[in-house]
Amino acid sequence: MADIVIDRVVKEFGTFRALQGVSLTVNDGEFVALLGPSGCGKTTLLRIIAGLETQTSGRVVIGGQDVSNLAPRKRGLAMVFQNYAVFPHMTVFENVAFGLRMQKAQQEEVKRKVERAAALLHIESYLDRYPAKLSGGQRQRVAVARALAVEPAVLLMDEPLSNLDALLRLEMRTELKAVLREAGTTTIYVTHDQTEAMGLADRIAVMYGGKIDQIGSPLEIYATPATRFVGGFIGSPPMNFIKVRCSQGMARIGDATLPCPATGKDMELGLRGEDASLAPNGSGIPFDIRVVEPMGSHLLLTGSIDGQPARIVAPPIAKVNAGERVGLTVDPARVTWIDSITGRAIARA
Amino acid sequence: MPARTSWIPYALIAPSVIFLGALFLVPLVQTIWLSFSAGDGFSLENYQRMAGDLNFSLAVRNTFLLTLVVVPLQVVLALAMATMVTKLDRGRDLALWVLTIPLGISDLAAGLAWLALLQNTGYLNSALYALGLIQGPVGWLSQETPWALFFAIVLAELWRATAIVLVILIAGLQLIPKEFSEAAEIFGAKPWTRFMRITLPLLKPSLQSALILRTVLAFEVFAVVYALGGRNFPVLAGEAYVWQNDNQNYGVAAAYAVLIMAISLAATAVYLRVLRTRPEQLP
Numbered sequence: 001m002a003d004i005v006i007d008r009v010v011k012e013f014g015t016f017r018a019l020q021g022v023s024l025t026v027n028d029g030e031f032v033a034l035l036g037p038s039g040c041g042k043t044t045l046l047r048i049i050a051g052l053e054t055q056t057s058g059r060v061v062i063g064g065q066d067v068s069n070l071a072p073r074k075r076g077l078a079m080v081f082q083n084y085a086v087f088p089h090m091t092v093f094e095n096v097a098f099g100l101r102m103q104k105a106q107q108e109e110v111k112r113k114v115e116r117a118a119a120l121l122h123i124e125s126y127l128d129r130y131p132a133k134l135s136g137g138q139r140q141r142v143a144v145a146r147a148l149a150v151e152p153a154v155l156l157m158d159e160p161l162s163n164l165d166a167l168l169r170l171e172m173r174t175e176l177k178a179v180l181r182e183a184g185t186t187t188i189y190v191t192h193d194q195t196e197a198m199g200l201a202d203r204i205a206v207m208y209g210g211k212i213d214q215i216g217s218p219l220e221i222y223a224t225p226a227t228r229f230v231g232g233f234i235g236s237p238p239m240n241f242i243k244v245r246c247s248q249g250m251a252r253i254g255d256a257t258l259p260c261p262a263t264g265k266d267m268e269l270g271l272r273g274e275d276a277s278l279a280p281n282g283s284g285i286p287f288d289i290r291v292v293e294p295m296g297s298h299l300l301l302t303g304s305i306d307g308q309p310a311r312i313v314a315p316p317i318a319k320v321n322a323g324e325r326v327g328l329t330v331d332p333a334r335v336t337w338i339d340s341i342t343g344r345a346i347a348r349a
Numbered sequence: 350m351p352a353r354t355s356w357i358p359y360a361l362i363a364p365s366v367i368f369l370g371a372l373f374l375v376p377l378v379q380t381i382w383l384s385f386s387a388g389d390g391f392s393l394e395n396y397q398r399m400a401g402d403l404n405f406s407l408a409v410r411n412t413f414l415l416t417l418v419v420v421p422l423q424v425v426l427a428l429a430m431a432t433m434v435t436k437l438d439r440g441r442d443l444a445l446w447v448l449t450i451p452l453g454i455s456d457l458a459a460g461l462a463w464l465a466l467l468q469n470t471g472y473l474n475s476a477l478y479a480l481g482l483i484q485g486p487v488g489w490l491s492q493e494t495p496w497a498l499f500f501a502i503v504l505a506e507l508w509r510a511t512a513i514v515l516v517i518l519i520a521g522l523q524l525i526p527k528e529f530s531e532a533a534e535i536f537g538a539k540p541w542t543r544f545m546r547i548t549l550p551l552l553k554p555s556l557q558s559a560l561i562l563r564t565v566l567a568f569e570v571f572a573v574v575y576a577l578g579g580r581n582f583p584v585l586a587g588e589a590y591v592w593q594n595d596n597q598n599y600g601v602a603a604a605y606a607v608l609i610m611a612i613s614l615a616a617t618a619v620y621l622r623v624l625r626t627r628p629e630q631l632p
Contacts, residue, residue, distance in 0.1 A: 052531050073537040085528035089550045089630045102537030130629040150536065 002063030002076070002153035002186055003028045004049065009058030011044055011210075018044045020210040021058065031180060031187045032215075033197035036207035037233070042190045043158055045207070049188060050156050051075050063153055073102070077154040078147035082162060084139045086131045092118075092142050093127040099150035117149035120179055137168045144176070148183055155180070157189045161196060173199055194234050198222070206230045225336055228343040231270045237300065237311040241268040241338060244306075253306050254286040259332050261346050270336030270345070273300075274313040276328040278320065284327035287312060292322050384603035395600040399592075399608070402601075408583040414499070415574075415584065416567040419506045423563060424556070426507065427514035432544070434515075435522050445519065449512040456509060460576025463505040464490075467577070492581045502582060505573045510566065514559045521555025522548070557624040564620070565613040585609050 004026040011019040019041045026032045034042040047053040049060055051072035059068045067075045078099065086095050094101075096117055100110045118124045121141040131139055140160060147155055160176075161169045177200050180187055191197050197204045198218040205215040206229075214226035225231035231239035244251040246260035246267055253269070260267065276285075285305055293300040299314040305328075312328065320326060337346040387394035399405055434444050451459065466472045469486040477483045489497045529551065533543045549556075571586035580587065589605035592598045 050535060052534070072531075072534045073539070077535065079532065079535045081528045081532060083526065083528060085526070085532040087529060087532075087547065089553075089626075098533070098538075099536035102542070130627075132629045132631055146536070 003030075004154060004186060004188065005059075005061040006045070006049065007059040007061065009045065009048060009060065010056045011041070011048060011053065012056045018210050019048075019055070022207075022210070022212055024205055024212060024215065026186055026188060029184050029186055031189065031200060031202045033189045033191055033201035033204045034207055035191055035194060035197040035204050035233075037192060040207040041210040042192075042207045046156055046158055046188060046190045049154075050077060050079055075154075076152060077156060078150050078152035079156040080140075080143045080147050080158065080160045082159040084131075084136075084143040084163075086139050086142050086146070088131055091128050091130055092123060092134070095131065095142055096123075096127075096145045096149050098146060103150070113149050113151070114145075117145040120148060120182070121145040136164055137172060140164060140172060144179070148179070148185070151183075152185060155183075155185045155187045157187065159191055160189075162191070162193070169196075176200065194236075198234075206233065208233075223334070224345070225270065226345050228268065228270070228338045231336060231338070235272060237273045237313070239336070240271045240273065240305070240310040240312075242271065242305050242308050242310065243267075243340065244269050246337075255282075256285045256327075258285075258330065258335070261337050266340040267346065268338040268340055270338050271310070271330060272334070273311045274298075275334045276312050276330050278312075278314055278318055279327035279329045281325050281327055284329040287326050287328050289320055289322055289324050289326065292320060380603045380606050383600055384607045387600055395604040398598075399588075399601050399604045402588070404580070404583040404588055408585050408588045411499075411582055412568060412570065412585045415502065415506070415570060416564060418503055419510075420560065420563050420567050422503070422507060423511045423514050424560065426511050427518050427559070430511075430515050431518040431522055432548075434519060445515075448515060451509050452512045452516070454509070456572040457576060459505060459509040460573035463501065463508070463573070464576050467501050490577055490581070495582070498578050498582055501577055502574055505577060506567075506570065509573060510563065514563055517555055517559040517562070518552065521552050524555075525551045553624055553626050557620055557626075560624070561617050561620050564616045568609055568613050568616070585612075 004024075006022060006024040006026075008021045008023050009019055010017070010021050022041070022045055024032070034045060036042045044053060048055045049062075051067070051070060051074075055068065059066055061067065062075060062077070087098065090098070093114055096114045097110050100113055105113070114127070115124070118127055121144055123138065123141050123145055126134065126138070131142060134142065140163075143160070161172055164172060173196060189197070189200060201218060203215060203217055204221050205212045206221060207213065208227075208229045214221055214230045216224075221230060222234055225234065225239065228241060231241070242253065244253055244258075244260070244267060246262060246265055249259055249261075250257045251260040251267075251269065258269065260269075276287075287301070287303055287305050287310065289301050289303040291302040293302070294316065296316065298316055299318055299320070301312045301314055301320065302309075303312070304310060314320065338344065339346050384395050385391055385393070430448060434441060434448070437444055454462075464471070467489050468474075469488055473489070474483065474486050477487070478485070488494060489501055491498070525548065529547050530543050533547045538546065569586050570584055571590065574582055574584050575587055575590075580591065585605055586609060589602045589609070592605065593602035
């Protein structure tokens, strides 16, 4: 078990700055997801922690030891790759045993630990098969078993579920969470899939443009995004941003007013589609419905607020039609105010 | 697909079948027939004459010796070169291009180039003389210095034909996803272990192709040997040439040719068996 301290890590590829001084602390036994769109630097950061890539500047400290310049094999970690990287020329047993063999473990110990990891991932019945005979999901289990067999202090996972089909991904996600909770390993998990990050992680670090925009629990990130990017990236549908002008502590949208934090400033009202409730036309914020999409569990309404595009989630039985105007009531405590110029959330008064 | 178009695939492969038949199968059958005929009808006379010749056992021994020394050295060199070239970030294409220049040179020209270096009045002796290491011309390629001659031929063959192995192995290395090596590194494998336990086993199909190609060609070695040593270093293909052109005995020449083919086929069969990749072990 170990904690991880990432201290102002910078990575440059030629003139391109992939990581712009990233700092992050992962506590012992914690599960942190690095979440962001492609090209945000999350995989680069993971590879630097693993030692597969060298940082331009900054430090990586694992369990109190500065590993910045150590080879990957000396960092005491294990990794699960996006395409599994299960060795095709070895049986499942030898794949899971690989790390233990490299540690020159005794045959009995190898057997015991391989069997335990295999039992954890339910792959005992095909230990003597070759990976080519396994499905994608089974190979993924082998890759995770190989990582857990060495009982690593730190486990790194690089989009481990992205090559699986949707149903299997859901199943593996649940199982992974159970297995990793049992193992209690400090885990860093890279993904571009917000539902994976929300479902699995204790804390999520949302990355964008080589920086961490926000780090916090899934609920914090969802409810109080620190930037416009985080609000737009997390949640489905994404957060709506409505440009308003705030004067004397009040923002006026159509006929409605909402208390706003700073006066005399251009700002954006960040409103989650599920935080607005429908009201008769004439009360609340006016919303012009353009398209109604019944999603089963809810209705997805696409339209505009004050001429600006917005998406609202309504109960499945709501009686609304395209072309209609309805009112929206909003709890002022559940909205986010974004500074139009910096794109950052304005602290609540 | 409609049944009447079923002749199309046959029509499409017909030109290559006819080409191979006319220029490969017919001469092959003719050569085998020629090697087994003397006077009238089937006979082993040509083979008896071949085996009874003074140079025969020498040619067999030399050919095998050369193959057993040259081919493994070429594979090791090519593996080292391929590993280094694939690690280059910049100038990789240039390095590969320079390393493969010998491929564009005919084997006779390569032999003559090395002759110019190594003969009595060649560049090597001139250099050694200028350095004061020798007093006069030293013969490296004569019958009296068989090991020097052998060494010179090995050197020339390594220079000439290692690149083809290199090209095949680089192509093979590029097919191996880098995650395999990275995973091994994460799980504690040092560079040499990674090479032996991951890269080499995954390179097996390419190694097999390279070994078959190089071994078959090594059993046919002729021009370089002929340019450097003439008949001072008899090899099987050289003997076939001598019986064909100097002795005008086509039957014995054909027997040599069939022998070379039999050895090549046997070597190929061995490689196919020993280095086979079981289908379930394919990536």
